[in-house]
């Protein structure tokens with residue numbers, strides 16, 4: 001009870017003193033503002049990225065491995081060029097031999113122009129898949145149907161289009177049964193994919209899915225594709241990778257000492273890259289934040305030291321009237337914390353505005369705890385850098401302090 | 406010279422010595438002072454500049470501790486108490502009035518008077534009531550929401566007196582309370598002191614002016630850190 005009244009009184013004293021030196025307080029909070037803004041923007045961006053990445057990995061499918069000619073994060077291109085291509089038929093062999101695979105689909109990927117009579121879109125992502133892609137990549141449709149086994153075996157010129165393509169080509173009419181031109185070949189739209197949204201400023205809905213047979217015939221003459229293999233659970237991914245490696249080595253008739261002549265790729269590789277990227281964002285942000293908070297903190301320390309000097313006789317008076325050392329220290333600590341928290345609040349507002357702007361380029365997310373964290377952290381900086389001036393004030397002898405004019 | 410009273414006095418000082426160290430030099434501000442002050446006494450300390458008046462007041466007010474000697478305040482030897490305990494004693498037993506008023510410039514009269522009660526840990530409602538009562542004693546209840554720069558010098562000193570009496574201290578100490586005021590205003594301030602004394606308070610004040618000292622019942626003259634004379638007067 002006693003402490004609560006003291007705290008309330010201390011805060012009131014602190015804010016009274018703050019109001020009296022508004023200009024100085026605002027100037028020295030700048031460092032705090034920059035520091036807090038940086039920290040919060042960084043957290044905001046990374047939280048947003050995390051959320052988006054989790055959502056958008058569905059593009060690659062969850063719990064999937066890609067059996068390919070290329071190892072994704074190997075740059076020994078010359079060696080890999082000597083590898084045999086991965087053919088569509090391999091999907092059938094893997095499906096037969098694997099115990100752990102839940103679904104297997106061939107997958108080809110290219111960029112082509114897509115057009116109808118009125119519009120033409122360049123560099124659209126065109127992917128060749130089989131009916132199993134529905135399972136491997138957890139596809140959801142808004143309209144129509146997915147590519148069927150018949151479409152694949154009969155080499156039909158049909159397509160499932162992304163939401164973005166539909167909006168750009170068919171803004172008035174429904175896309176189903178419309179004809180589109182993909183890389184110079186006519187396709188009929190049979191399905192519309194559910195909206196995926198934006199990722200790194202890129203529309204994830206600009207793509208066209210066609211049967212893998214049509215894809216290899218029209219766009220991949222070498223017949224080089226990837227095979228998407230889905231594990232039942234994330235825990236089985238490791239086992240699946242071993243199994244696939246064994247199957248592939250057997251099919252390719254590799255000796256015990258021969259290196260793999262194929263790649264087994266996974267999202268975890270992308271995840272690792274992603275972690276490196278966010279790691280450097282964190283590192284950079286922390287360095288900037290640390291420096292600006294240090295500058296701000298030293299600024300606060302300075303303003304508080306000036307404040308203590310200017311108010312020496314006030315401190316003397318308070319002590320004469322019975323203020324204990326810790327009460328005087330508390331007053332200046334609170335004042336310092338309050339100034340910094342003020343900077344923290346400004347920083348939160350700026351970071352909020354910044355995250356809104358940045359949302360146009362990369363996804364951001366600012367939950368409430370980030371706001372509390374920003375203000376609380378700033379206050380902690382204030383308390384830390386306010387310690388020395390507060391102790392100095394608390395140790396002043398009352399007569400010395402009172403003698404000051 | 407008065408004789409030192411045995412225990413039972415509000416204040417008793419024995420062989421009080423205060424030496425200031427300035428660099429390698431020592432300033433003997435008080436040289437073995439013996440004095441007692443009873444309850445409801447009205448006492449003036451006089452003496453030439455540098456004779457140790459303020460030093461003595463600081464010791465009586467527990468703002469400082471003596472280099473040697475004993476100082477009993479209400480039966481407690483405060484000569485060697487901790488900082489924290491001294492702050493508590495100042496808060497509960499002492500009321501200060503300074504020559505330069507020493508009000509918080511940005512706080513209202515009411516808040517200034519409340520200040521010692523804040524440090525006593527009293528609730529806001531109790532503080533308000535008692536601060537208003539103290540302001541009424543000095544005739545400033547209608548100015549309680551004014552800040553010091555909206556008050557005259559005499560009014561400021563009255564706020565300071567209200568602040569000194571608001572805790573019901575054992576003793577009120579005033580170091581040249583009229584030093585910064587003109588004669589007429591000083592006389593008004595002295596009227597308030599007389600009135601407070603009449604209400605049963607103990608007052609010690611330092612002054613250079615015989616006219617001021619004449620209000621009191623006892624005049625102690627210092628010279629060179631020692632008591633030169635200590636005379637009781639008929640009020």
Ligand SMILES: Nc1ncnc2c1ncn2[C@@H]1O[C@H](COP(=O)(O)OP(=O)(O)OP(=O)(O)O)[C@@H](O)[C@H]1O
Pocket residue numbers: 425426427432433434452453454455456457458459460461
């Ligand atoms: N903090 C201090 N440090 C060093 N010397 C001091 C200190 N305070 C007082 N003195 C010295 O002690 C002596 C007594 O000073 P004090 O202030 O008590 O005198 P005073 O009687 O109040 O004088 P005045 O009438 O001018 O106020 C003086 O010589 C003074 O210089």
Ligand SMILES: [Mg+2]
Pocket residue numbers: 458459460
């Ligand atoms: Mg003096």
